[in-house]
Amino acid sequence: MIVVASHRYAGRQIALPTRHGKQRVLARPLWHGLGLELRHAATVDTDTFGSFSGEISRPADALNTCRLKAEAGMRALALDLGIASEGAFGPHPAVPLLPVGREWMVFVDQRDHLVISEQLLCRTTNFSSCRASDPAAITGWLKQVGFPSHALMVRAHEPSAPTAPWLAKGVQDLIELADLMAAAAHRSPLGQAWLETDMRAHCNPTRRASIRQLAFQLVRRVASACPACGAPGWGVVSRVPGLPCSSCGLGTELIRFEQLGCVACDHTQLRPRRDGLISADPSQCPYCNP
Template identity: 30%
Template sequence: MITQPYSGALVAFATMHGKERLARQPFLDILGADVVAPPDLDTDQFGTFSGEIARTLSPRAAARTKARLGMQLSGTPYGLSSEGSFNSGLGFLVEHQEVLTFIDETRGLDLVVGSITPSPLPPGRSITSMDEALPYATAVGYPEQGLLIRGGAAGEEVRKNLDTYDVLSDALGELLRLSGGGPVTIAPDYRAHRCPSRAEVIATLAQTMARRLTMTCPLCHAPGFGQVTIERGLRCADCGQPTHVIAADISGCGLCPHTVRIPRPAQHASPRWCDFCNP
């Protein structure tokens, strides 16, 4: 059932990096809701990508904590927040995980949508000169894609907001001196306002969340009915044993226990994904 429960609502997106602009249009077009950034909000207190402040909460816990703080500062019962993480432990592949949380305090809703995608950005690398920095900067799409540099005697110094090549060169020179000639680490700046690929993911999740909020639970009629998990176990086409391939999506309510199983189109899994046929 499609409804518009948030028409005219004020939704606080807990951000200091412009994420509210990524959610504003889908929430306005789909829900008729206005998305704003809370005033005087410091989300860095919960941890930073650059490492100056440790991130001690899980991504979902951090998103919820930020959303509630944003709601408090904005004086609204509706909040949004996103949290991203980037895993570069896979060689040259960087995995980007992003979660977007929506909280409706009036109804007791706490909804999450998320994605896991390969990042188009390479992991950080060690450099000792501007000549080494330039190919990396070109590869990531600098200056539209931001960069940060980490160095110093113990790698404790970080320089970001490097908006021009001159600023990048000055920061690099400073950290190379502090590091005794290097090397220092150059890496992507993953903050949403300096990372177009991450901003695109957040915008897509905001659209997904807005659409989900138009769907009501068939049982209790609360908004936000949508996918909550997946069911693996699609059976092998040869031996009939369950595999790790996804068999169905599970949609559920954020308020009551009602769920609906939605089978995937495929009837059987290829034997190549079967632990019995292809151990």
């Protein structure tokens, strides 16, 4: 991979809008990887672009929401570079019992009209919910979700009103949790509190680690130049299935190539899988193992 001369962004400033402490996660990767100075766009209310706790829905899909947030930060600080991130949590698409996180991060270069993004599927997440009347009944769950280093949100368990307002978010104290659960249980027709992990970055060290990992991934991509036009942001744009079966040679659904692409021109390249796998086990083949 060709690396862009580091002076392209070195010494410039980049805006990050966040209400959740992400500046403490992103400053180092941007500085070490690109020589960029992070400026915190503290006046932008990022919750107006959607919140995890469900009160406000996103104005667009995750990547476009990210771009809109980055642009709001750039406007607030009158800068031509911006960055923003976005996360979502839910069941794994293929294994519904397994919780999974998705993180998106977008780098916007307004001067050169470039939008560069990366995303991450996070198998390590504490995303979970539970219902109970008091903390003593859920000691195992509290341990599993990393309480109290990872915060919780509490509301009454009301099956008829699953989006009822939260009594509290960012709860990291056991005595406070017990009081809130008692209050929530009192309001609940079933006498139970509904608890959910608070996924906001400042409340969730596991999520901060994912955001940090994605930041380094995005910085590497920004530092990679298109071999045709030299623009930054060269990287994987899609994955092409069809890895041949080792027994019959028929294409399987497994990934055969990664397609690399540019954000500024139409140049693309195919490259083989990075793990070196050149054929699929016949157990994965629709012909050998229908």
